[in-house]
Amino acid sequence: MSEELHPHAPTLADFFHRRLGLADSDGELVRLLSDLLQAQAAGHVCLTLCRRHHPILRRFPELYRPAGRAPLVLEDGRLYFQRLWGYEQALAAGIRRLLSAAPLPLDRDRLERLSEAAALDDSQAAAVAGAARQRFAIITGGPGTGKTTTVLQLIALRLWQQPALQVALAAPTGKAAQRLAETLRGRSQALPVPEAVKAALPAEVKTLHRLLGARPDTARIRYHADHPLPYDLVVVDEASMVDLALMSKLVQALPPAGALVLLGDRDQLASVEAGSVLADLCDGAPDHTWRLRHAHRFQQRLAELAGAVNAGDFERVSALLGDDWLPLKGDDGLWRAVEDGYRGYWEAVAAGRPAAEIHAAFRRFQILCAHRRGPLGAEHLNDELERRWRRRGWIRGGAYYPGRALMILENAPDLDLFNGDIGICLGDGQVWFEDDRRLSPARLPAHQTVFAMTVHKSQGSEFDCVLLVLPTQPSEVLSRELVYTAFTRAKVAVRCWSPPEVLRHAIARTTRRSGGLRDKLLARGQRL
């Protein structure tokens, strides 16, 4: 916890002092609230209390009593703001309800026919057989371990058994939704099920916000406990990106007999907003979690590298990176690697290749940064690259020069563009997207240059080769999950530019977020 006070702590202390009529307020109260605000800003659901917090909490019981009406909640050594506690409580209650539901029927004959035709590996077959019987299931695993393949079998089986089943597919971002829709479209025809079952497979993947009927500029949503979703089975991909509030709203919106399946990689970075919901749910409901272990699309060395990062084994990571750990003498190693990485892309741009080919060339290489700002942050690297490439003559033209790669920063449903979509400016002055659509730059929603992007922004995307650039000093942002997320964006090769002590620091640091969800689920049989 930083020693510096959170800037809003004095105002909050003053507000509580007046609203609750506290006898007096002093530096200790400000310190406590600062710790709570800092915990929240760092993505924790609550503040895990330590010895110095207890005397101050004893002095100001009005902060958390009477329960339900006080602004804070004190529970099992954790201090929450009412709002986040409410989401956690409702999520835990909703999941407990799903966990205690009677098992669903399973047609073993159809299950076997599906599993054999798909040649599922053991962990996939166990996941389909197990999850098909549950009202709540998590299928987790690294990239390419076959989560989508597995869930497609699961949905097909459930539909085959119950043709009228209403199934919804969703993902936290528009880009992830699009990606899942494309993958399923390509694979569903090969399923060994009657045509009627194939026809009943959902064709659309919605964002979670759309699924829940979120309305712009209000926290109100169309579907909730009193007006549940019209689906029997909801499947959510990329669930590691879903925060506590959204997962809580989703679970509350399930109909009484509904089922929920989450897909995701529990080892990835947690959501931008509060909570590490997927990891907590995996730990809190281990009997409903199936972990896929065999990487089907991933190069063996990359799978080993991801495993070594997860195990916190710096020596092994270092050995596996070998020459791909770029020399740090001066910045030359970095700029040379970047130029090598993007050379093919610039050649395609200069040769005026079709947009689809230029996009394919762009996907071959990506710089990922830990930070957005700072000397080795994504913004600075993009500026520096543009300067260098102008000097080299690769970039010619104004702000929207041919070859400028852009990332869209907000959803624009009217243009069918989503946060995270990549467009490339070409010689005709238009910005071309991956599906061959083009728009004039003036029509684009907020966007930025994207030769370098943050690891956070890269979630849900994949590239042939990834170059991870870490800062020169250890920082709070660095973590094992960040390095794992960056390395697992690569399909073919990983390179890393980082001082040894910074990579070592990052891999050693796991960022477990504070929260009570896991304990609330594990204790379900005992006290709740």
Ligand SMILES: Nc1ncnc2c1ncn2[C@@H]1O[C@H](COP(=O)(O)OP(=O)(O)OP(=O)(O)O)[C@@H](O)[C@H]1O
């Ligand atoms: N049992 C299997 N045998 C052979 N290939 C498989 C098997 N399962 C999946 N695959 C293949 O491995 C690749 C990755 O599978 P899939 O897309 O289902 O993984 P995923 O975990 O959903 O990936 P992502 O990390 O992209 O979400 C696909 O090409 C798929 O056809």
